[in-house]
Amino acid sequence: MKKGLFVICVAALLTAGCKQTGATEEDRFIDNLLSQMTLEEKIGQMNQLSFDQPLDSIKAKIRAGEIGSMLNIDPKLIDEIQKTAVEESRLGIPLIIGRDIIHGYKTVLPIPLGMAASFDPQLVEAGTHMAATEAREEGITWTFAPMLDISRDARWGRIAESLGEDPYLAGELGAAMVRGFQGEHLSDSDAIAACVKHFVGYGAAEGGRDYNSTYIPEILLRNVYLPPFQKAIEAGAATLMTSFNDNNGIPASGNDFLLRTILRDEWKFDGFVVSDWCSMSEMMSHGFAADRKDVARISANAGVDMEMVSQTYIEHLPQLVAEKKVPMEVIDNAVRNILRIKYRLGLFENPYSKPGKTSTIYCDDHLKTARRAAVESAVLLKNDGVLPLKEGQTVAIIGPMANAPHDQLGTWSFDGDKNRTVTPLKALQSDEYKGIKYIYEAGLDYSRDTDTSDFERVKSAVRRADVAIVFVGEEAILSGEAHSLSNINLIGAQSELLKAVKSTGKPVVMVVIAGRPLTIERDLPYADAVLYNFHPGTMGGLAILDLLYGRENPSGKLPVTFVREVGQIPMYYSHNNTGRPAQDQITPLKDIPLEAPQTSLGNTSFYLDSGKDPLYVFGYGLSYSTFEYGNLNLSSNEVSAADTLTVTATIKNNSTTDGTEVAQLYVRDLVGSIDRPVKELKGFQRIFIKAGESQTVTFKLPVSELAFYGRDLKKKVEAGQFDLWIGPNSAEGLKASFTVTE
The missing domain is CATH 3.40.50.1700 (Glycoside hydrolase family 3 C-terminal domain)
Incomplete structure (x- = not known):
C-alpha cells in the first residue's frame, strides 16, 4: 500500500468510527482497522519472527501480512523492513521492532543486579531513558526489560539480569525502569515500549538450573513474586512476557489463571502479552501439549497475544478458529491489544527512525x-x-x-x-x-x-x-x-x-x-x-x-544476600522464623565434643558447618564515611489501616568525609494469620550528609502497605503488634514498635 492511500484509509476508518458512542479515538482507530482485516492478517499480527531468514523471504511474509513484529534486525535494515510493512502490505500496519536492551543499548550500564545495588530509582530511570533514546534513534521500538524475577539463588545465571531478592526493591526499581524506557508518552522520539518479564516465578527455578520447574503456592506467589510485576503494570508497562518455567505443573505460556484472571481481570492490564523465545512450543517438552496445534490452542486461549519465533499460531490458528476450538473473540482481543501498543507508540504516524539528527549514542x-x-x-x-x-x-x-x-x-x-x-x-x-x-x-x-x-x-x-x-x-x-x-x-x-x-x-x-x-x-x-x-x-x-582513589565515596548496598558457601542457598533476609530459630551462640563444628549427646547443640535451625548467618546481609555496604543513627521517632504508636505512619531518625556523619548513606526501613508483623517474615523492606532513601553534619530522614509509611494475602487469599492489613527498624542494612538499625488497631 502506498503511503498516501494508507493515510486516506486511516481517515476513513476514523470517520466511520465516529458513530461508536463512548469510544476514544484510539478505540475507534483500532476497532475499525480490525474490521478491515482478514483472519490471516489478524494472526499475522500475533506472529513475531527473528531476523534469521533471507531478506527477500522476510519481505514477502511482511507484504502478505504474516508478521506483526520482528526482533534481532540489523538496525541498518529497520527502516527498509518497516517501509515494506507500511507501503507494500495491504493495510500498511507497521511492525513493532524488538531488541534485547537490558542495561543500555550502545552505552552500556552496569547489569541490572548492579543497578539494583544503587538503591537509586532516579538513576535507574535515567539509565533506561538513556538506553531508550539511543535505541529509538535507530528505529527500535520495544525492549524485553525489565526482568522482575525475584532471585534468591546465585547459582542461577539470570540473577545477573534481576533486581535482586526483595519484592519491594524490585518493584520500585522495576517501575523506574518502565518510566525510563517509556518516558512521558510512548510516541515520543526518546521512548520505547517496556516488556516486564518473566511472568512469573522464573527466579525460583529448582536447583538454580535455568528453565527448571518451580513450586510456588498461591500465597507465596501473591506475597513475594507478583508484587514487582503489579508495580510495573501500574507504572504503565506496555507489554509483558511469559516465563519458560512451569509452576506447580502448569507452563507459564499456557497459564490462563496468570494471564487472564490476575493480569487482565485483577490488574486491568491493557497491553499485550508475548511468549518467551519458543516457550509456547516447548510446552510439548513439558508434557503439557500434545503437538504444535495443541500448543497454539492452549496459548491463545490462555491469553498469549503474540508468539515469539515458534510460529504455531500462523500454522494452526486458522484451523482452530474454523473448528471453534479458539473463539474468534480471542483472536480479535489479542490483535486489539497489539494494535493498541503500536498506536500508542505512534507507529501509524511515524513508523521510521529519523536519520540525520545529531546522534545521542556515546554522547557525553x-x-x-x-x-x-x-x-x-x-x-x-x-x-x-x-x-x-x-x-x-x-x-x-x-x-x-x-x-x-x-x-x-x-x-x-x-x-x-x-x-x-x-x-x-x-x-x-x-x-x-x-x-x-x-x-x-x-x-x-x-x-x-x-x-x-x-x-x-x-x-x-x-x-x-x-x-x-x-x-x-x-x-x-x-x-x-x-x-x-x-x-x-x-x-x-x-x-x-x-x-x-x-x-x-x-x-x-x-x-x-x-x-x-x-x-x-x-x-x-x-x-x-x-x-x-x-x-x-x-x-x-x-x-x-x-x-x-576517593574521588567518589562508595554508597552501593547489596540487593542480594551473599552466602558463605553454596550449600546455604537459598538464604535471604526476609525468611520466616521457624519454630526453633537459631540462637546467637552456636558451637562451631570443630568444637563439638566427641560422643556429644543428640540434643547438646540446642536443636535449632542452622548448619553445623556454616552456621546461621550469611557472609554479607541484604542491604549491606560500607563507605569512607561513618554514619551513626539516632533519635528514632514514630508519629504514633497506635494506628489504623487507613492511617499513614511517619517515621523519622537522625543520621550523623561522624567522619571527615562527605558521604551518601542509604537509609532502610524494615517492619515485622509479629503475629499473623500465616507466618510472617522476620523483616520486610518498606522504604529506602539515599541521604547525602557532609562530614560532621546530621540529617533527618523521614519515611511516610501508609499502613495499607502492611497488607498481605492470608489463608483466604484476600489482601488485608491485620491488626496487631509490629516492630520497625531504620538502619544501614537488614541486620542493623534502631528499633521501635507500634500497634495496628481494628
Whole structure:
C-alpha cells in the first residue's frame, strides 16, 4: 500500500468510527482497522519472527501480512523492513521492532543486579531513558526489560539480569525502569515500549538450573513474586512476557489463571502479552501439549497475544478458529491489544527512525550517566584502612579482569562495543589518572585460566609497588541465560593468584567484577579491602578508580544476600522464623565434643558447618564515611489501616568525609494469620550528609502497605503488634514498635 492511500484509509476508518458512542479515538482507530482485516492478517499480527531468514523471504511474509513484529534486525535494515510493512502490505500496519536492551543499548550500564545495588530509582530511570533514546534513534521500538524475577539463588545465571531478592526493591526499581524506557508518552522520539518479564516465578527455578520447574503456592506467589510485576503494570508497562518455567505443573505460556484472571481481570492490564523465545512450543517438552496445534490452542486461549519465533499460531490458528476450538473473540482481543501498543507508540504516524539528527549514542551525557551508575552500583564490602588509595603510591595492577573490555560489559550486551569500554587499565592511561604510577602484570589471561606460570612475575611486580589491586571475577559468558553454576567460588586459579599476591606482604585490594554474588569467604583473608562490582559496563574502569582513589565515596548496598558457601542457598533476609530459630551462640563444628549427646547443640535451625548467618546481609555496604543513627521517632504508636505512619531518625556523619548513606526501613508483623517474615523492606532513601553534619530522614509509611494475602487469599492489613527498624542494612538499625488497631 502506498503511503498516501494508507493515510486516506486511516481517515476513513476514523470517520466511520465516529458513530461508536463512548469510544476514544484510539478505540475507534483500532476497532475499525480490525474490521478491515482478514483472519490471516489478524494472526499475522500475533506472529513475531527473528531476523534469521533471507531478506527477500522476510519481505514477502511482511507484504502478505504474516508478521506483526520482528526482533534481532540489523538496525541498518529497520527502516527498509518497516517501509515494506507500511507501503507494500495491504493495510500498511507497521511492525513493532524488538531488541534485547537490558542495561543500555550502545552505552552500556552496569547489569541490572548492579543497578539494583544503587538503591537509586532516579538513576535507574535515567539509565533506561538513556538506553531508550539511543535505541529509538535507530528505529527500535520495544525492549524485553525489565526482568522482575525475584532471585534468591546465585547459582542461577539470570540473577545477573534481576533486581535482586526483595519484592519491594524490585518493584520500585522495576517501575523506574518502565518510566525510563517509556518516558512521558510512548510516541515520543526518546521512548520505547517496556516488556516486564518473566511472568512469573522464573527466579525460583529448582536447583538454580535455568528453565527448571518451580513450586510456588498461591500465597507465596501473591506475597513475594507478583508484587514487582503489579508495580510495573501500574507504572504503565506496555507489554509483558511469559516465563519458560512451569509452576506447580502448569507452563507459564499456557497459564490462563496468570494471564487472564490476575493480569487482565485483577490488574486491568491493557497491553499485550508475548511468549518467551519458543516457550509456547516447548510446552510439548513439558508434557503439557500434545503437538504444535495443541500448543497454539492452549496459548491463545490462555491469553498469549503474540508468539515469539515458534510460529504455531500462523500454522494452526486458522484451523482452530474454523473448528471453534479458539473463539474468534480471542483472536480479535489479542490483535486489539497489539494494535493498541503500536498506536500508542505512534507507529501509524511515524513508523521510521529519523536519520540525520545529531546522534545521542556515546554522547557525553550518556557516558556521564553510565559512569555515575557504575559508581553508585559498586559495593565496598571490606576495608581495613587501605582505601582510599593515595595518588602518590605506586600500584601493582594484577588479575584477569583488569583489562577485559568485552567481559566488563556483562551479559545481554549485544550492541555494546568493547572498543568503547574503559577498563581499569585503560582508565589509568586516561588524562584523569595519567599521574598514577602503576605496574601491570595480569598473572592470568582470563577468569577460568589455571596456568600459574606467571605468578613469580606477579609477585616481583607487587614487591616493586606500594599496594596491589587484584582484579578478579567472572567473564560475561559465565552468567546470564543458560549459564547456571553449581560452584560459585572464584573460578580458575584466581584464588591462588590472590594468595600469591598477599604472600608479598604488601596491602591488597581485591576488586571483583562479576555477574552474580560469588562465594568469596575463603578469599577474604588475602584481601585488606574488597570492592564488589556487578559487571559495570562501558565506564566501569573510570568509576572503579574514582572509588579506589576517593574521588567518589562508595554508597552501593547489596540487593542480594551473599552466602558463605553454596550449600546455604537459598538464604535471604526476609525468611520466616521457624519454630526453633537459631540462637546467637552456636558451637562451631570443630568444637563439638566427641560422643556429644543428640540434643547438646540446642536443636535449632542452622548448619553445623556454616552456621546461621550469611557472609554479607541484604542491604549491606560500607563507605569512607561513618554514619551513626539516632533519635528514632514514630508519629504514633497506635494506628489504623487507613492511617499513614511517619517515621523519622537522625543520621550523623561522624567522619571527615562527605558521604551518601542509604537509609532502610524494615517492619515485622509479629503475629499473623500465616507466618510472617522476620523483616520486610518498606522504604529506602539515599541521604547525602557532609562530614560532621546530621540529617533527618523521614519515611511516610501508609499502613495499607502492611497488607498481605492470608489463608483466604484476600489482601488485608491485620491488626496487631509490629516492630520497625531504620538502619544501614537488614541486620542493623534502631528499633521501635507500634500497634495496628481494628
